[in-house]
Amino acid sequence: MAVSGGKSPWQMFRALADADMPWKAVLVTQVDERVAPPGHPDRNLTQLRESLLSNVPLSPQQVYPMPVEESDLNAAAEQYAQTLRQIAGTPPILDLAHLGLGPDGHTASLVPNDPVLNVSDRDVALTNVYMGRRRMTLTCPMLNRSRLILWLATGPEKRDMLCRLEARDTTIPAGRILHDRAIIVADRAAVERQ
DSSP states (O other), X not given: OEEESOOOHHHHHHHHHTSOOOGXXXXXXXXXEESOOTTOTTOHHHHHXXXXXXXXXXXXXXXXXXXXXXXXXXXXXXXXXXXXXHHHTTTTOOSOEEEEOOTTSOBTTBOTTOGGGGOOSOSEEEOOOBTTBOXXXXXXXXXXXXXXXXXXXXXXXXXXXXXXXXXXXXXXXXXXXXXXXXXXEEEHHHHOOO
């Protein structure tokens, strides 16, 4: 685990935009997205565009947003899974999955007590309503195939869940993600014990 100063994921993406990266070789997919209109502040894509995508030389063909505006969300989830197969193989394997850690132990939109946690036959699935919105998310099997997982945990409200994540506690959603290829970056507030 690496400890850093407090930064939100969006601040980290903004810093990444200033890094010397081989942007022409990068494809950006989403781990999860809230079902909300285009440009809505609840959308992860809105934040991702503001912090990273508008600040780096990526073409629209290098960015694969989750199609959460579609009227048939189940078909949209399967469409996104097909897109992942086209760009990342069959089964699709991501080079890097960037995951956050929620104060309730959720990651991506794999949230406590949601049936999506037990999906094993699909790479992309839909959640029930969580914090006011339904979500599209990559499933545990999809995330567990990733070549590298980069976790980000910031803030004192993540302290307990970070301990449980490090202990590989599978009773929290984040604990269902494999740890053998994972790096955890946390701020001091998330790691310091009171």
